[in-house]
Amino acid sequence: MKPAKAKVKSGNQSVLNTDAFDKRRFNEIYSMSQSLQKLKVDGELPTFEPLLADIWASLYKMKPELSEDDIPDDLQVNKSFMEKIMNDDSFESYRKYTRLDDLSSAIGTVKFGEKTKEWLAEQKGRDEDLEKKMQEIQAMQRQLQKQDRQNRAGKGSEELQEDLKDAMSDLGSQLHQTLQNNSHSFSEAMSQAMQETKQAKDSLKSLVGGTSAGSGDAELKKVPLRDQISLVEKIASDKQMKEIADWAGRFKQIARKKQKSKHSDSMERSGVTLGNDIERLLPMELGLYTHPITKNDFLRRFVEGQTMQYEQKGHEVLGKGPIVLCLDQSGSMHKLDTKSKGFTLALMSIARKQKRDFCLILFSTRTQIFKYERGKIKSSDMINLAQTFLGGGTDFTLPLERAMNVINESRFKQADLVFITDGEDKVQDSFLESFNKKKKEKNCNVLSLTIGSNIKTVNQFSDKVVQVKDFDDVGSFTAFEI
Known part of the structure; x- marks a missing residue:
């Protein structure tokens, strides 16, 4: 177990023009970020926490500058690290992405902090004198x-604190020279940090965004900052996520x-108007x-938009029932786990756009049910979903029973049930008869996607069956037309 770090002493611990705000x-950001808290504990310098604060300020502030005041030893x-970071040729381009952006600057601080820590460890491994100085500082701590x-506390403690300050000053001089001698490697590390910052935020937008173009940023703003940070740190640290x-x-x-294609196809001719759409000309x-x-x-009238054409009018059916996804999580589906969950989130985003409830029924020889009102999912639920996998055998009856219960609970008809499996199971005739009767009563449509499996059983309870090889098979995308 690593020893806890010495407390940061009172007074100004910043080397930048930071203020009380x-x-x-x-x-506040630090209290939300487990990664920043971990960096403080793992950092090998007693001043690593104020260094993180300065990295954050340099990324977030409108006009960050190195302090003109005398910097304590x-x-x-x-100071050496911040000079190098802020004087880098690419730093201002980094700030276009992080300036006054709470999330980007928070991610950037974590990534810059991690890369600084890694770079420092690498230099320490190459320089025995540097390693010795840092070991002495840790012993004093x-x-x-x-x-x-x-x-x-007393005279001995005061002397030790002065010795620590002197040692930190000497280390600062040595690191300043090390940064000069290894400028390129440090710049590369910071460039990698910014690249990882952008990738992490892009992945987060993919996770929470909807099906509308550019909806990632809009949806992200609806998520509390604490949850944004929690999710993005999970993405950064968890390959599966x-x-x-x-x-x-x-x-x-x-x-x-x-969905766009479906909307276009649903347009109906409802009269005649003027325009110049070739496909709709009379x-x-x-x-x-x-x-x-x-x-x-x-040609004259066509150019002026005065030719006669069919008027088209789309219609949206309001008050539709839930979208229910029965997703096979038997042992054989484990290899497709991340794809299946990405597929699930895409279906959920359709439910959110259509303001329909979404129910996910994971099944093997047991079931686990997740309900999301109007397709909205909390960050904690998203993490929980990512970590859930049932394993085991395959039972079709259980999820179909659960699905019909969910559909019966809805006050709306026209539910859509998507059933995805890579297995086969026998279902009793009496159950099939009851299920199909209820399905008809609720005007429920069942689409089954079978991944390389026999379709004999699913044919008996489905309105449409599509055989696919994988989730990114074109046939799978039929589910997105609901």
Whole structure:
């Protein structure tokens, strides 16, 4: 177990032009971020927490500058790092992404802090003198903390604090030279930090965004900052979560196209109007175009938007029942786990757009049910979903029973049930008869996607069955047309 760090002493611990607002805001961000708190504990310098605060201020503030005041000896290390970060040729381009942006600056602080810590460890491994100095500083830290615990403040403690300040000053001078000698490697580390910052935020937008173009930013604003930070840190630290986010982003793009195409197909001709849409021109107008005497008049009116065409009017059915997804989580589906959850989030975004309740029924030989009113999902529920996998065998009757219960609870008809499996199971005739009767009463549509499996049983309770090889098979996207 690592020793706790010495307390940060009172007074100004910043090497930038920070004010009371900056300090208060960073403390708020710090309290929300487990990654920042972990960095403080893992940091090998007693001034790593104020360094993180300065990194945050440099990314967030409108006009961050190095302080013109005299920098205390024990903060010379931080000054060396901040000079290098802020004088980098790419720093201003980084700030276009993070300036006055709570989330981006928070992610950036974590990433810059992690890369600084890694770079420092790498340099320490190459330089015995640097390693020795840092070990001495850590020993002084431990001794000071021991005295703090024993309430033995006094002359000895004051001397030790002065020794620590001197050691930090010497370390600052040495690190300043090390940064000069290894400027390129540190700049590369910071560039990688910014790249990871952007990737993490993009993945988060993929996770929470809807099916509308550019909806990621809009949906993100609806999520409390604490939850944004919690989710993005989970994405950054959990490979599975990142894969789910990436698949969700891809599937939502496809869902958007499918929904747009569906809307276009649902347009009906409801009269005649004027315009210049070739696909909607009246046959009479096309006849005028083909006749040499009337062709020029047609072209003039077409250019002016005065040709006759069919008027089209779309209609949206309001008050539809829930979207219910029965998702097979038997053992054989584990290899498709991240794809299936990305697919689920894409379907959920359709429910959110259509203001329909969404119910996810995970099944194997047991079931687990998640209900999301109007397709809205909390960040904690998203993490819970990512971590859930049932395993085991396959039972079709259980999820179908649960699905019909959910549909019966809804005051709306026209529910959509999507049933996804890679397995096969026998279902009793009496159950099939009852299920299909209730399905008809509720005007429920059942679409089954079978992944390389026999379709004999699913045919008996489905309105449509699509056999696919994988979730990113074109046939799977039929589900996005609901």
